[in-house]
Amino acid sequence: MAGTGKFFVGGNWKCNGTKDSISTLVSDLNSANIESDVDVVVSPPYLYIDQVKSSLTDRIEISAQNCWVGKGGAYTGEISAEQLKDIGCKWVILGHSERRHVIGENDEFIGKKAAYALNQDIKVIACIGELLEERESGKTFDVCFKQLKAFADSVPSWENIVIAYEPVWAIGTGKVATPEQAQEVHSAVRDWLKKNVSAEVASSIRIIYGGSVNGSNCDELAKQEDIDGFLVGGASLKGPEFAKIVNSVT
Numbered sequence: 001m002a003g004t005g006k007f008f009v010g011g012n013w014k015c016n017g018t019k020d021s022i023s024t025l026v027s028d029l030n031s032a033n034i035e036s037d038v039d040v041v042v043s044p045p046y047l048y049i050d051q052v053k054s055s056l057t058d059r060i061e062i063s064a065q066n067c068w069v070g071k072g073g074a075y076t077g078e079i080s081a082e083q084l085k086d087i088g089c090k091w092v093i094l095g096h097s098e099r100r101h102v103i104g105e106n107d108e109f110i111g112k113k114a115a116y117a118l119n120q121d122i123k124v125i126a127c128i129g130e131l132l133e134e135r136e137s138g139k140t141f142d143v144c145f146k147q148l149k150a151f152a153d154s155v156p157s158w159e160n161i162v163i164a165y166e167p168v169w170a171i172g173t174g175k176v177a178t179p180e181q182a183q184e185v186h187s188a189v190r191d192w193l194k195k196n197v198s199a200e201v202a203s204s205i206r207i208i209y210g211g212s213v214n215g216s217n218c219d220e221l222a223k224q225e226d227i228d229g230f231l232v233g234g235a236s237l238k239g240p241e242f243a244k245i246v247n248s249v250t
């Protein structure tokens with residue numbers, strides 16, 4: 001499986017930061033005392049990956065927040081997996097709800113992106129999650145399984161994938177899923193993998209939760225059997241709070 005730790009915590013900085021604010025954040029992360037059994041990845045905007053990579057402790061790996069679906073070329077505004085590899089970026093977040101519901105990427109396109117990135121030796125944080133209206137109409141599992149199938153139909157293996165369950169209604173809203181709500185979906189995802197991929201993948205893959213995680217709610221979420229870490233947005237922009245969340249999983 002991707003990485004060596006039993007746990008995994010990612011920081012998704014989204015479209016945030018300046019050279020100065022990122023320099024402060026990196027300095028806070030460098031001074032954080034991070035437990036050994038957790039793989040930690042931060043995902044700056046593309047423009048700041050080089051600055052972060054050259055100044056951040058190698059205890060923390062770098063992720064991009066997206067990449068193109070194939071080889072680079074005449075695709076204005078896109079960044080290819082080869083280019084991420086070229087600058088030493090090890091991970092990429094794919095299928096984030098803001099790419100699905102703001103930019104309009106569909107399941108199949110995201111699955112193909114994941115396959116291409118993996119084939120270029122870039123590890124993937126594969127995001128899934130339902131809209132509020134899908135949850136309220138009892139479609140949570142249908143939506144998540146459909147998104148999972150789109151990855152399964154394309155990826156060469158699950159070895160270098162971490163799955164992030166991020167209910168869209170919890171992202172950036174302060175309305176975090178309850179530990180029970182998150183555990184229910186994480187357990188169902190693991191069962192789906194056992195039935196549709198393999199028992200080995202189901203038991204070893206990290207399934208992380210994202211959606212309004214912070215220093216106050218991380219401990220209760222981390223106690224859940226099938227929550228192997230977090231994908232943190234807003235709180236990852238505050239070094240000390242992100243470090244607290246990282247250490248809550250071990």
Ligand SMILES: O=C(COP(=O)(O)O)NO
Pocket residue numbers: 012096166170171172173174210211212213231232233234235
């Ligand atoms: O989008 C998220 C979560 O964002 P928040 O923690 O700000 O809800 N992770 O990728």
